[in-house]
Amino acid sequence: MNLRLHIWRQSGPDAQGMLKTYDVQNVSEHMSFLEMLDVLNEDLLTKGEVPVAFDHDCREGICGTCGMVINGRPHGPLTRTTACQLHMRTFKDGDEIYIEPWRARAFPVMRDLIVDRGSFDRIIQKGGFVSVNTGNAQDGNAIPISKKDADRAMDAAACIGCGACVAACPNSSAMLFTSAKIGHLGSLPQGQTERSTRAMNMVLQMDAEGFGACTNHYECEAACPKGISAEFIAQMNKDFVASAFGGRD
Amino acid sequence: MKAFGEIWRSNIFQKWLMALTGLLLVGFLLGHLSGNLLVFLGKEDINSYAHGLHTMGHGMVIWIVRLGLLSMFVLHVVAAITLSRRNRAARPTSYAKVTPRRSTIASRSMLYSGLLLLTYVLYHLAHFTWGVVHAENYVGQPGWQYTLADGTVVADVYRMVVASFQIPLVAVLYVLAMVMVGLHLNHAIASAFQTMGVTNKRIVPAIRSIGPLLSFIIAAGFSAVPLAILAGVVK
Numbered sequence: 001m002n003l004r005l006h007i008w009r010q011s012g013p014d015a016q017g018m019l020k021t022y023d024v025q026n027v028s029e030h031m032s033f034l035e036m037l038d039v040l041n042e043d044l045l046t047k048g049e050v051p052v053a054f055d056h057d058c059r060e061g062i063c064g065t066c067g068m069v070i071n072g073r074p075h076g077p078l079t080r081t082t083a084c085q086l087h088m089r090t091f092k093d094g095d096e097i098y099i100e101p102w103r104a105r106a107f108p109v110m111r112d113l114i115v116d117r118g119s120f121d122r123i124i125q126k127g128g129f130v131s132v133n134t135g136n137a138q139d140g141n142a143i144p145i146s147k148k149d150a151d152r153a154m155d156a157a158a159c160i161g162c163g164a165c166v167a168a169c170p171n172s173s174a175m176l177f178t179s180a181k182i183g184h185l186g187s188l189p190q191g192q193t194e195r196s197t198r199a200m201n202m203v204l205q206m207d208a209e210g211f212g213a214c215t216n217h218y219e220c221e222a223a224c225p226k227g228i229s230a231e232f233i234a235q236m237n238k239d240f241v242a243s244a245f246g247g248r249d
Numbered sequence: 250m251k252a253f254g255e256i257w258r259s260n261i262f263q264k265w266l267m268a269l270t271g272l273l274l275v276g277f278l279l280g281h282l283s284g285n286l287l288v289f290l291g292k293e294d295i296n297s298y299a300h301g302l303h304t305m306g307h308g309m310v311i312w313i314v315r316l317g318l319l320s321m322f323v324l325h326v327v328a329a330i331t332l333s334r335r336n337r338a339a340r341p342t343s344y345a346k347v348t349p350r351r352s353t354i355a356s357r358s359m360l361y362s363g364l365l366l367l368t369y370v371l372y373h374l375a376h377f378t379w380g381v382v383h384a385e386n387y388v389g390q391p392g393w394q395y396t397l398a399d400g401t402v403v404a405d406v407y408r409m410v411v412a413s414f415q416i417p418l419v420a421v422l423y424v425l426a427m428v429m430v431g432l433h434l435n436h437a438i439a440s441a442f443q444t445m446g447v448t449n450k451r452i453v454p455a456i457r458s459i460g461p462l463l464s465f466i467i468a469a470g471f472s473a474v475p476l477a478i479l480a481g482v483v484k
Contacts, residue, residue, distance in 0.1 A: 006345070019345055072348030098346040105339050170352065171336035173260075200251060203261055212339030213260035213332045215359065216440040217352035231448050237261055238446025244256045 001027050001093035005040065007052055008100045010109050013116075017109065019098070029089040033076060034059060034066060036088055037099075053112040061085040061225065064160030067167070068113045069100040074164035074223045082162065082225045102163050104172035106209040117163050119209040120177060126205040127198035128181040130190045149187050156184035158226040168223035171212030176220035178206045179236035180228050186239060196246075199239035260335065263328045268441035270325040275438060275467075277318060278430070282470045288483060289474075292407040296395045300403040326367060333360050355435040362433040369426040376413065383419065386412040411478055420475035431468030435461045 002025050010017030024040050031039070034056050041051035057065035061082040068083055070076035076086040091097065099113065107115040145153075157180075165176035182199050185191030191198070214233055221230040256262050284302075287295040302311055355362075372382065380387035388404040395405040414420045439460030447453060477483045 008345075069344060069346075072344060072346040073350065077348075100344055100346070103340050103342050103344055105341050168350075170340075170357065172339035173336070204251070204255065204259060207258075207260050210339055212336035213264055214444075215332075215336070215356065216436070216443050217349075217356045219349060219351050222350035230443070231453070234443050234446045234448045234453075237265070237444055238448070240259075240261045241265055241446070244251070244262065 064162035074167040102167040126201040153187035165220035168219040174211040179232035183232035268444040270321040299406040414475040414478035434464030
C-alpha cells in the first residue's frame with residue numbers, strides 16, 4: 001500500500017518544529033508501524049536526508065519506550081496496543097497519517113517524535129518504591145495477600161510508563177500514571193508504611209513538573225495500552241486528601 | 250505534614266474544593282427547583298413558601314444561606330479558573346489532529362458552560378432578587394401584595410414570576426440557561442464523586458448513570474415553569 005505521512009520534524013529541543021509530508025510506497029500490511037517508519041528512514045538516508053527520530057526498544061509492547069500520536073490518538077487507532085504492536089493492516093492504501101510527539105510541557109520534545117519523559121522518573125523518585133532493608137530473602141508467602149488485592153496491585157503494576165495517558169489527556173495530566181504507581185504499592189501490605197507520604201510527595205512532584213489537572217474525561221483510560229482504570233485516580237484523590245488531613249511524615 | 254498552603258495550592262485539593270462546592274450547589278438547585286415547582290400548585294403555596302423563606306429565623310436564615318452560597322460560588326469559580334489556566338499551560342503546543350475517544354461535548358465545554366452560567370446567574374439575581382432589570386415586574390411595587398389564607402399580607406411572588414415569563418425573551422433566555430445547567434451537570438455530578446475518591450464497584454456505575462439523569466431532571470424541571478407560563482397553562 002502507498003501512504004502519505006505528515007510527521008512532526010524538529011531538529012532539537014529549542015528548534016522550531018513543523019509537520020512535513022512524506023510519501024511511502026509499497027508498505028506491506030504485515031509491517032509494524034515502527035517498521036514502516038524504518039523503511040521511510042532507509043529511504044531518507046539513501047536520499048541523503050536526516051531520518052525521523054523516534055523512541056523504540058523492545059518492539060514487543062512491554063517496555064513503554066515507543067510512543068507517538070498517530071492520527072490524533074496515542075499509539076494509534078487500536079485499543080490496548082502500543083505503537084510497535086500496531087500493524088499496517090490497520091490502515092488502507094491511500095491513507096493520510098498524522099504522526100506527532102506526545103504534547104505536554106512536562107514532556108519537552110528532544111527531536112522529531114522523541115520526548116524527554118524524565119518528569120516521570122522524578123515522580124517515581126518521590127515515592128514510587130517501598131523502603132526495605134535488604135538481607136536474607138524472605139520466605140515465600142510469608143505475608144498473606146488476598147487474591148483481590150494481588151489482582152488489583154497487578155492491574156496497576158501493568159503500567160509501562162509510556163506516557164500515552166498524558167498525551168491523550170486534554171490537560172496533559174499525569175494522574176493515571178501517578179495513580180497507577182500509588183495504587184500498585186497502596187494495594188499491598190508492603191506499601192502501607194509509606195502510603196501517606198508516598199501519595200503526598202508523588203502528587204506534589206507531579207504538580208511541580210507542570211502536568212495539568214484531571215477533569216475526568218477518561219481519555220487516559222481509553223488510550224492506555226495496558227487498560228489501566230481511572231478508578232486508581234479516584235483512589236489517589238482519596239489517599240492524597242487523607243494524607244493532607246492526617247498523614248504522618 | 251506539609252504546609253497547608255502547599256496542599257491548598259495542589260491540583261487535587263483545588264479539584265476537591267470544586268467537587269465539594271459543586272455538589273453543595275447542586276443540592277441548592279434541588280431545593281430551589283422544589284420551591285419553583287410550587288407555582289403549579291397555585292398562588293397560595295408559592296407565596297407562603299417565599300414569605301416563609303424570608304422570615305425564617307427572624308429573617309436570619311436566608312442571609313446565612315446567601316452567605317454560604319456566595320462563598321461556595323466564589324470558591325468554585327476561582328478554583329475552576331486556577332485549574333483551567335494550569336491545564337492550558339500544561340500543553341503549550343497543541344496537536345495538529347486530535348481524535349477523542351471518551352470525552353463528551355459536556356466534559357470538554359465545562360469552562361465555557363460554567364462561565365455562561367456565571368453570567369446568567371448575575372442577570373438572574375438582577376432580575377428576581379435585586380429587581381434591577383425588568384423592574385416593572387418586581388415584587389416591590391405598590392399593589393403587588395397577596396393576602397394569605399391566615400390573613401398575612403405578603404409579596405406576590407407568583408405575580409412577579411408569571412408577569413416576567415410572559416415576556417418571551419425572558420423565558421427563552423431562562424430555558425437556554427437551563428440547557429447550559431443540564432450540559433454542565435451532565436459531566437459535573439459523576440465527575441465530582443470521582444474527584445472525591447468514590448471507588449466502590451457497585452456505586453460508581455450507578456453514579457455515572459444517575460449523574461446525567463439528574464442533570465436532565467434539574468434542567469427540565471426548571472424549564473417547565475417558564476414554558477408553562479409562555480404556553481398560558483399557568484397564568
